[in-house]
Amino acid sequence: MSQPEYIAALLSIIVGLGLTDLAQSLRELVRPRRRVDWHWLPLLWAATTFLLAVQIWWNSFSFLTGATPAFFIAYLLTFLLLYLTCAFALPDPEWERSQAPKNADGGSVETPTTQAPLDLRAFYFSASHRRWFFGTFIGFIVMSQIGSQTARALSEGFGVNEQELLTNGVSIVFIGTLILTDRWWVHVPISVLYFLAIGLTTTASILGF
Secondary structure: OOHHHHHHHHHHHHHHHHHHHHHHHHHHHHOOOOOEEOOHHHHHHHHHHHHHHHHHHHHHHHHHOOOOHHHHHHHHHHHHHHHHHHHHHOOOHHHHHHOOOEOOOOOEOOOOOOOOOEEHHHHHHOHHHHHHHHHHHHHHHHHHHHHHHHHHHHHHOOOOOHHHHHHHHHHHHHHHHHHHOOOHHHHHHHHHHHHHHHHHHHHHHHHOO
16 A cells, blocks of 8 residues: 555544544434433534535545645644544533532432433533534634645645635634524524535535536
8 A cells, every 4th residue: 555545544544433423422312212302503513524524535535645744744633633523513421421410429419300301402502512512623624724735835835725714714713603602693503504515515525516
């Protein structure tokens, strides 16, 4: 195998782990006897993250054909941040237990509260979820920009893709806003628009538009 093929295999494994984590989190939500108060916003962002992972994996091969150590680290960090974004999209069982009341020894107290359904709305709008999920998402966008800029500089010479830079800058502003506020009327339009944008660009990438 050539160096680009080794790198492509490694990055594909990371994407596969991220998609597997998404699937496992969804399985935990729908497994028998799991009571869930559903909310569509975390599911929408999980779908957005899924599409983004597919898009990044699909488009990465054009860069990896000329892979060099100079931009391998940037791309590796990009894919690791993508994995973490997938991991933070939906709640794990540990999140539900962390919300339960604690006794004097720090253990969970078995009360009707602990038996309440998993509230996806509370999970999504919680400060910890917004900070980790959207913060990691911003880190992914920044590192992705660094990786693509480095690859472009090595292959074509230094230059700035102003449209790409503007698009990523706007995305960072919008997603950063979601960290700062839990207002549903802010989250809804940004979430829907981002899902549609990622869906369209993913479809265009795969179909070669």
